[in-house]
Amino acid sequence: MRDASFALLPEPPYYAVIFSSRRTPGDAGYGAMGERMAALAQEQPGFLGVESARDADGFGITVSYWTDEASIRAWKNHAEHRIAQETGMQGWYQHYETRVAKVERAYSLK
Amino acid sequence: MRDASFALLPEPPYYAVIFSSRRTPGDAGYGAMGERMAALAQEQPGFLGVESARDADGFGITVSYWTDEASIRAWKNHAEHRIAQETGMQGWYQHYETRVAKVERAYSLK
Numbered sequence: 499m500r501d502a503s504f505a506l507l508p509e510p511p512y513y514a515v516i517f518s519s520r521r522t523p524g525d526a527g528y529g530a531m532g533e534r535m536a537a538l539a540q541e542q543p544g545f546l547g548v549e550s551a552r553d554a555d556g557f558g559i560t561v562s563y564w565t566d567e568a569s570i571r572a573w574k575n576h577a578e579h580r581i582a583q584e585t586g587m588q589g590w591y592q593h594y595e596t597r598v599a600k601v602e603r604a605y606s607l608k
Numbered sequence: 609m610r611d612a613s614f615a616l617l618p619e620p621p622y623y624a625v626i627f628s629s630r631r632t633p634g635d636a637g638y639g640a641m642g643e644r645m646a647a648l649a650q651e652q653p654g655f656l657g658v659e660s661a662r663d664a665d666g667f668g669i670t671v672s673y674w675t676d677e678a679s680i681r682a683w684k685n686h687a688e689h690r691i692a693q694e695t696g697m698q699g700w701y702q703h704y705e706t707r708v709a710k711v712e713r714a715y716s717l718k
Contacts (some may be wrong), residue, residue: 501703503629503667514709516624516671518659520611549628549668551661559669561626566620567712593611595716597626597654599709602677606705 502565505563509556510601513564519594521556528590535582542576556592563601570598583608615657615673620711622656623674631666638700642670645692652676654679658696666702680708 500506521528539545544565552558564570575577586594610616631638649655654675662668674680683689696704 501667503630503665504628504703506703507707510707514624514626516626516711518614518671520613549667549669551628551663551667553661553663555613557611557659557661559659559671560627561669561671577628592714593614593616595714597617597620597624597711597714599711601626601707601709604705604707606703 499530503549505549505561507563507604508548510604512601513567513570513602514599515562515570516597516599517560517562517594518596519558519560520592521552521558522590522592523556524591527585531582531585531590532590538576538578539573542569542573544572567598609657613659615671617660617673617714620714622711623632623677623680624709624711625670625672625674625680626709627704628706629668629670631662631668632700632702633666636699637657637695641692641695641700642711645689648686649689652679652683655683670693677708 536548539548539562546563546565547558548562550558550560564573574583646658649658649672656673656675658670658672660668660670674683684693
């Protein structure tokens, strides 16, 4: 059976949003909002897939994959996502970094 | 104090290697080899930084950052790293995916 933690992506090129974050302690609505944002992201034009891992100390990396930069900008400006981003800045994250990158090649475990 | 889990990077452009993996159960020398590879990577020309997270189920994402593609190829072909890659394929990982991407823009929590 396929491991659903891995995104199933087309051949490059496509785009990646690398989001690294350190969570604050406690949930404070983060879990529910995260699930809602994940579901909403998947409905957006240009969304290809997402992979995510967070360690026991609260440091996490989420990489979402998109067909093009316009899709990424549209998602960043999505009204409901903007509210989540503003709430995130105020309480869920101690710190985060976002990097937008063009995937040029990809290879896998054979 | 700066959170050392975050890589301190220059302004884009630079390159990212996004390595997603599912570990097999048990250590089998993985921890020691991982530490050695992390130390060795930092000595390579063009290395800029690395961020890594692995969740309790063994799914992890490591993103290493490099000045250019030539540095990435040189590291991939480094003799000691090649041995680690081959061992990894044989035992440490159930599955992995590698994506090489050019970071075009970056922003942070202000």
